[in-house]
Amino acid sequence: xxxxxxxxxxxxxxxxxxxxxxxxxxxxxxxxxxxxxxxxxxxxxxxxxxxxxxxxxxxxxxxxxxxxxxxxxxxxxxxxxxxxxxxxxxxxxxxxxxxxxxxxxxxxxxxxxxxxxxxxxxxxxxxxxxxxxxxxxxxxxxxxxxxxxxxxxxxxxxxxxxxxxxxxxxxxxxxxxxxxxxxxxxxxxxxxxxxxxxxxxxxxxxxxxxxxxxxxxxxx
Amino acid sequence: xxxxxxxxxxxxxxxxxxxxxxxxxxxxxxxxxxxxxxxxxxxxxxxxxxxxxxxxxxxxxxxxxxxxxxxxxxxxxxxxxxxxxxxxxxxxxxxxxxxxxxxxxxxxxxxxxxxxxxxxxxxxxxxxxxxxxxxxxxxxxxxxxxxxxxxxxxxxxxxxxxxxxxxxxxxxxxxxxxxxxxxxxxxxxxxxxxxxxxxxxxxxxxxxxxxxxxxxxxxx
DNA sequence: TATCCTTAGTGTACTAAAAACACTAAAGAC
DNA sequence: GTCTTTAGTGTTTTTAGTACACTAAGGATA
Numbered sequence: 001x002x003x004x005x006x007x008x009x010x011x012x013x014x015x016x017x018x019x020x021x022x023x024x025x026x027x028x029x030x031x032x033x034x035x036x037x038x039x040x041x042x043x044x045x046x047x048x049x050x051x052x053x054x055x056x057x058x059x060x061x062x063x064x065x066x067x068x069x070x071x072x073x074x075x076x077x078x079x080x081x082x083x084x085x086x087x088x089x090x091x092x093x094x095x096x097x098x099x100x101x102x103x104x105x106x107x108x109x110x111x112x113x114x115x116x117x118x119x120x121x122x123x124x125x126x127x128x129x130x131x132x133x134x135x136x137x138x139x140x141x142x143x144x145x146x147x148x149x150x151x152x153x154x155x156x157x158x159x160x161x162x163x164x165x166x167x168x169x170x171x172x173x174x175x176x177x178x179x180x181x182x183x184x185x186x187x188x189x190x191x192x193x194x195x196x197x198x199x200x201x202x203x204x205x206x207x208x209x210x211x212x213x214x215x216x217x218x219x220x
Numbered sequence: 221x222x223x224x225x226x227x228x229x230x231x232x233x234x235x236x237x238x239x240x241x242x243x244x245x246x247x248x249x250x251x252x253x254x255x256x257x258x259x260x261x262x263x264x265x266x267x268x269x270x271x272x273x274x275x276x277x278x279x280x281x282x283x284x285x286x287x288x289x290x291x292x293x294x295x296x297x298x299x300x301x302x303x304x305x306x307x308x309x310x311x312x313x314x315x316x317x318x319x320x321x322x323x324x325x326x327x328x329x330x331x332x333x334x335x336x337x338x339x340x341x342x343x344x345x346x347x348x349x350x351x352x353x354x355x356x357x358x359x360x361x362x363x364x365x366x367x368x369x370x371x372x373x374x375x376x377x378x379x380x381x382x383x384x385x386x387x388x389x390x391x392x393x394x395x396x397x398x399x400x401x402x403x404x405x406x407x408x409x410x411x412x413x414x415x416x417x418x419x420x421x422x423x424x425x426x427x428x429x430x431x432x433x434x435x436x437x438x439x440x
Numbered sequence: 441t442a443t444c445c446t447t448a449g450t451g452t453a454c455t456a457a458a459a460a461c462a463c464t465a466a467a468g469a470c
Numbered sequence: 471g472t473c474t475t476t477a478g479t480g481t482t483t484t485t486a487g488t489a490c491a492c493t494a495a496g497g498a499t500a
Contacts, residue, residue, distance in 0.1 A: 005226070005227050005228060006225070007225050008225060008226065008308065045225070045226070048299075048306075050297045050298065050299060050306075051295065051297050051308075052297075072294060072295065075271065075292065075295045075310050077270045077271050077272075077310075078270065079268075079270060086268075086270075088228065088271075088310075090295050090297075157448085158448085158449090159447075159448075174488075174490085175448090175449085175450095176449090176450070176489095176490085177489085179449080179450085180450095181487095198446085198497080199446070199447090199496075199497040199498065200445080200446040200447040200448075200495075200497070201446080201447055201448050201449085201495035201496050201497090202447095202448080202495075202496065203449085204448080204449090378477085378478090379476075379477075394459070394461085395477090395478085395479095396460095396461085396478085396479070396480075397458075397460085399479085400479095400480090418467080418468080419467070419468040419469065419475070419476090420466075420468070420474080420475040420476040420477075421465065421467050421468095421476055421478085422466075422467065422477080423476075423477055424477085424478090
């Protein structure tokens with residue numbers, strides 16, 4: 001009876017909102033296999049690291065982000081997923097507020113960029129599957145929890161909040177019902193500040209009453 | 221830069237219903253670490269196996285079950301979870317209809333038995349955490365999908381169906397509302413058979429209209 | 441400085457789903 | 471034949487969800 005310890009990698013789906021669209025950080029692989037293919041940021045586990053440590057390291061190195069929301073997604077281990085042999089990928093997804101990423105090239109990754117999560121090109125390995133899985137998870141999370149606080153700046157307008165939901169769920173929501181829900185549930189509260197710089201009526205800025213994950217009965 | 225490939229184990233939370241209670245298969249470890257402690261059935265990955273293969277093998281070897289519902293849960297890798305060092309556990313949960321298990325001892329496991337999932341003793345490693353996680357997942361699955369077909373025999377009474385839900389959710393449900401929901405959603409259908417042997421009015425036996433997983437809008 | 445354009449902000453009426461609730465039916469035990 | 475036990479069945483009330491249209495305020499422009 002032979003035991004096998006497959007190699008372990010960690011891949012991270014890093015979501016953010018840009019131009020009202022849900023986007024994911026995609027890099028271009030510098031090396032084989034799948035050299036020059038677009039792929040998720042990821043890498044091998046280093047000695048002494050947990051998978052979460054590795055995910056945090058990838059977030060820091062490739063996106064310049066500390067303290068983002070991070071959640072384990074699934075472990076992919078189909079033997080055909082990597083031509084080099086059986087390689088387990090423990091996957092995570094991260095949520096980063098708009099504009100907080102500092103995208104950096106590294107030795108093995110080129111041309112890191114944000115791409116629309118819903119219309120990605122063919123990615124290396126089984127990375128398209130991983131992204132689909134992450135979107136699915138994000139969509140259901142967003143309907144039953146307050147995680148969106150980690151996709152928005154500290155202060156935001158209710159329209160920005162709504163657009164964030166719409167860009168994740170892929171459908172439009174009713175403005176009045178949306179606001180009613182949030183105010184009734186006490187998830188957000190008014191501040192005394194207003195948005196500036198638009199060429200229209202300024203919008204009141206709001207903040208989340210809590211920036212800790214919490215489960216909710218219902219949502220949309 | 222050193223890469224590390226931690227050892228990979230697979231642990232399985234095997235649920236079934238016995239005496240109207242949600243139970244889990246628990247074994248007693250024959251060896252260190254945690255010799256003689258109760259624990260989840262599990263083991264190391266064999267050469268060429270995926271984690272799912274290993275979970276199916278464990279189900280077959282320890283519970284004598286083929287073709288049960290099986291779903292990956294989470295990958296636990298806290299460095300302190302195993303005194304031997306960093307060992308990743310890819311965990312699964314399985315659903316087995318009542319009476320379909322053939323519990324077997326194996327070389328490394330003694331006294332396999334079903335125990336109430338909600339009142340387990342202290343288990344080896346982080347196995348209590350794994351069970352909590354599995355219960356949580358099962359509870360939410362049961363509210364939004366038809367997975368319970370895999371916890372019931374082909375033919376069952378509506379009372380058995382309701383008791384299954386109640387034992388998983390840990391609360392009682394209204395008989396009329398429960399039946400209405402199932403019939404309206406078309407999840408179960410009547411058969412011409414009736415339960416026998418009770419000392420009361422026989423109950424009509426029902427079956428699921430479909431035994432494939434499907435998502436539902438709402439439930440309980 | 442008046443008008444226009446754009447986004448902000450607000451409440452009510454209708455519809456659908458969930459929850460609460462109590463009696464009759466049929467079999468076996470005694 | 472009576473008692474005990476579980477099976478089986480609809481309606482009403484309550485709650486949550488959905489649909490919907492106008493006024494407000496600032497910047498741009500003529």
